[in-house]
Amino acid sequence: MAKLILSMDGLVLKEIPITKERTTIGRKAHNDIQIDNLAVSGEHAVIVTILNDSFMEDLGSTNGTLVNGNPVKKHFLQNNDVIELGKYKLKFIQEQGAQPAAAAADFEKTMVLRPSAMKAAAEQAKAMGGGAQAAQAMRQAAVAASGHAAQAAGTSEKPAPAHAAAPAAAPAAAAAAAKPGGQPLGAIQLLSGGNAGKELELSKPLTTLGKPGVQVAVLTRRPQGYFITHVEGAQRPTVNGQAIGAAPHPLKDHDLVEIAGIKMEFFHKS
Amino acid sequence: MNYSQVLEIASCTDPGMVRSHNEDSIASDPANGLVVLADGMGGYNAGEVASGMATTVITTELAQLLGKTQPYQVDQESKKPLAEKLIREQVLKANTSIYQAAQSQPQYAGMGTTLVVCLFYDNRMMVGHLGDSRLYMLREGKFSQVTRDHSLLQEQIDSGIITAEQAKHAQHKNLVTKALGIDPTVEPEIREYATKPGDVYLLCSDGLCDMVEDDDMGMTLQAIGGNLKLAAQQLVQMANDNGGKDNVSVILVRVLREYPAPRGFLGMFRKG
Numbered sequence A: 001m002a003k004l005i006l007s008m009d010g011l012v013l014k015e016i017p018i019t020k021e022r023t024t025i026g027r028k029a030h031n032d033i034q035i036d037n038l039a040v041s042g043e044h045a046v047i048v049t050i051l052n053d054s055f056m057e058d059l060g061s062t063n064g065t066l067v068n069g070n071p072v073k074k075h076f077l078q079n080n081d082v083i084e085l086g087k088y089k090l091k092f093i094q095e096q097g098a099q100p101a102a103a104a105a106d107f108e109k110t111m112v113l114r115p116s117a118m119k120a121a122a123e124q125a126k127a128m129g130g131g132a133q134a135a136q137a138m139r140q141a142a143v144a145a146s147g148h149a150a151q152a153a154g155t156s157e158k159p160a161p162a163h164a165a166a167p168a169a170a171p172a173a174a175a176a177a178a179k180p181g182g183q184p185l186g187a188i189q190l191l192s193g194g195n196a197g198k199e200l201e202l203s204k205p206l207t208t209l210g211k212p213g214v215q216v217a218v219l220t221r222r223p224q225g226y227f228i229t230h231v232e233g234a235q236r237p238t239v240n241g242q243a244i245g246a247a248p249h250p251l252k253d254h255d256l257v258e259i260a261g262i263k264m265e266f267f268h269k270s
Numbered sequence B: 001m002n003y004s005q006v007l008e009i010a011s012c013t014d015p016g017m018v019r020s021h022n023e024d025s026i027a028s029d030p031a032n033g034l035v036v037l038a039d040g041m042g043g044y045n046a047g048e049v050a051s052g053m054a055t056t057v058i059t060t061e062l063a064q065l066l067g068k069t070q071p072y073q074v075d076q077e078s079k080k081p082l083a084e085k086l087i088r089e090q091v092l093k094a095n096t097s098i099y100q101a102a103q104s105q106p107q108y109a110g111m112g113t114t115l116v117v118c119l120f121y122d123n124r125m126m127v128g129h130l131g132d133s134r135l136y137m138l139r140e141g142k143f144s145q146v147t148r149d150h151s152l153l154q155e156q157i158d159s160g161i162i163t164a165e166q167a168k169h170a171q172h173k174n175l176v177t178k179a180l181g182i183d184p185t186v187e188p189e190i191r192e193y194a195t196k197p198g199d200v201y202l203l204c205s206d207g208l209c210d211m212v213e214d215d216d217m218g219m220t221l222q223a224i225g226g227n228l229k230l231a232a233q234q235l236v237q238m239a240n241d242n243g244g245k246d247n248v249s250v251i252l253v254r255v256l257r258e259y260p261a262p263r264g265f266l267g268m269f270r271k272g
Helices: A098-107 A115-128 A131-152 A169-178 B046-068 B082-104 B152-158 B214-224 B228-241
Strands: A002-008 A011-017 A022-026 A045-050 A053-058 A074-076 A082-085 A088-094 A185-190 A199-202 A206-211 A215-222 A225-232 A255-259 A262-269 B007-014 B024-029 B034-041 B115-121 B124-130 B134-139 B142-145 B189-194 B200-204 B248-255
Touching (some): A053 A088, A185 A215, A206 B214, A215 B214, A215 B228, B007 B024, B007 B228, B024 B046, B034 B200, B046 B082, B046 B115, B082 B115, B082 B124, B115 B134, B115 B248, B124 B134, B142 B214, B200 B214, B200 B228, B214 B228, B228 B248
Antiparallel strands (some): A002 A011, A002 A088, A022 A045, A045 A053, A053 A074, A082 A088, A215 A225, A255 A262, B007 B248, B115 B124, B134 B200
């Protein structure tokens, strides 16, 4: 599925999946993507999506639409194209292998397997005979039967087409890719206290620091980078001398952190 | 007895990164020691309707009944604690409500929901569940799964057709064998467990356990379990960071101290 990332002045505001055939952009509230700014026309532009192809069309807006810096009326969107409306930027991201991923997403919806379907599947499996073969048949029959049941019940869930089951590794691979890994490994070096000079690699998704009962903070490793969050204690940790708020605070290379009276430096290893 | 002094409860629910709306529903009644989590399914907004009905019916009905009866008393018929009967009857009531709504209104046809409900009393808890929403427990540093999914996958693991390792890569994680509101009647799995002070219980929808490894969930609870609200938010965030393919809901319950039921002669004067 393709998506748009809305940003202003380099600040990401929103991520919008393109789910409809027509995704409208404009200042008025009825637009799919509403940008409340006077530089944006009421009905500014539309993104028309047909299968995997998306087209951006300017709807005769007052201030026009730029794609990758050039004014355009109509444009066939490519991965990483940047659409500009006034100060706002929309980055177009076409995910790889969009087709199977979309099918898999439908397939992942939870469905009920009715006992009757189970029985039918078991019988079919028995008729087939043999372990692995039976398992395969059972799986297929169960999937088919449940898809059928959902359809018969009139729900919107689409039964997964048989071929959709094949690229099962795709969602798993996507999940793995989304895990932190692309970003540099972070570490902290203690600057004061008994263990001054010691270095701690932040390879785990989260690392807690401090003294339980006094002050504890957690450093989390996320795809966007490292964050520090206050966990317990009356005093909050400081970053570069400033106490952090309740929300996770992003850490930059060479930030100075103080937790429970211990000073430390955060840095990127690589 | 007011359980809000005994249990610390925190929760968090999020639509995830892919779905546009949240079909999960969570509810807690700290005073009565009750938490409920449901993950709805069905077209349009029917999933939300089913899960919302389940949590509302169960919490409101149980709150009324718990004002009149004590869950630790033994039921004369079944010789089990009354809690078992209370949960079973309310689950069936919710089932009937959802089933009838699905039958009478075409836009709700086929809707249903998974369910996990925990009722705490007398140093114990009664757990009812249906489908693939789960209950986990962190006790003395050990994180383990308490409920067993009612899913095709779990049945295949149990019968030895596939191993737990293979199951992680299976394509049919989403097929549940039991759910609320699908059939005119339902048989929830209800079991009783002893609790200990310091235990942390985690109720979650499959949006969490499909996206985050059990080890990572356990580690999160151990590391920042001191701040339960933050731990709940952190778990949801981890699911979203890993792709957030489904709605994610988490309820965390910590047992702060012992809470035995009043017993014997003195207990008669210390009712409730």
